[in-house]
Amino acid sequence: MPGSVHRYTLPTSVGRPDQWSFTWALSDDVAFASCCDFCGQANQRLTYEIRRDSDLRWVCQRCAGRYSFGAMLDQLTLTASDAHVHLNGLTMRIKQQTCHDIIRKAVAGSGDTATLEISLYFDRNLQLSPRHAALLFALLDEVDPGIDKRIFEIQLRSQAHQREYGDLDSAARKLVWPALTPQQQKRITALGFAPRSLSQRGPNSQTRAPHHAALQLPG
Secondary structure (H helix, E strand, O other): OOOOOOOOOOHHHHHHHHHHHEEEEEEEEEEEEOOOOOOOOOEEEEEHHHEEEEEEEEEHHHHHOOOEEEEEOOOOOOOOOHHHHHHHHHHHHOOOOOHHHHHHHHHHHHHHHHHHHHHHHHHHHOOEEEHHHHHHHHHHHHOOOOOHHHHHOOOOOOHHHHHHHHHHHHHHHHHHHHHHHHHHHHHHHHOOOOOOOHHHHOOOOOOOOOOOOEEEEEO
């Protein structure tokens, strides 16, 4: 019902959340196919490993931020605030590493200047312009079509980048569309730049191929 808040019931085997501690291991699932071992939420990209004695589980970002898990670093106990700062740093690191690795794989062996520029652009901005995203996603569909394009952030805040998206041909706009946030899709739709077939079905219509690769980052 409108305005209601969905509440999760933790499995009885979890016990008290404060009995668990971060191991600082992270997993980045490029297909958004992971599931949280606490709340059961599926379709997760990032999960965080926690430990209780010999029991290991993986939790989503929501649970990692919601519960007061123990946190040790260099034999020192961290406050909840310091633990979240460290976790946020690891999160940014693994997300950037994942994108770098995928770009490197996609452009490997290419002698095309425009293609090689994708890696340089991402290194400088940690985001992709609509044009660079279209070039990269065309390569990804050949190299590994199962990668969820939402792992990349697309620059669309400026009018210049919005026009750049609008200047793409229909096929390129359709390639980039799944990587846009719901807010970006609404903005592009309002500007009349949404791919025709997708705009007719609604701004959030997407088709995703199954894929199960994940990158893990130890603390």
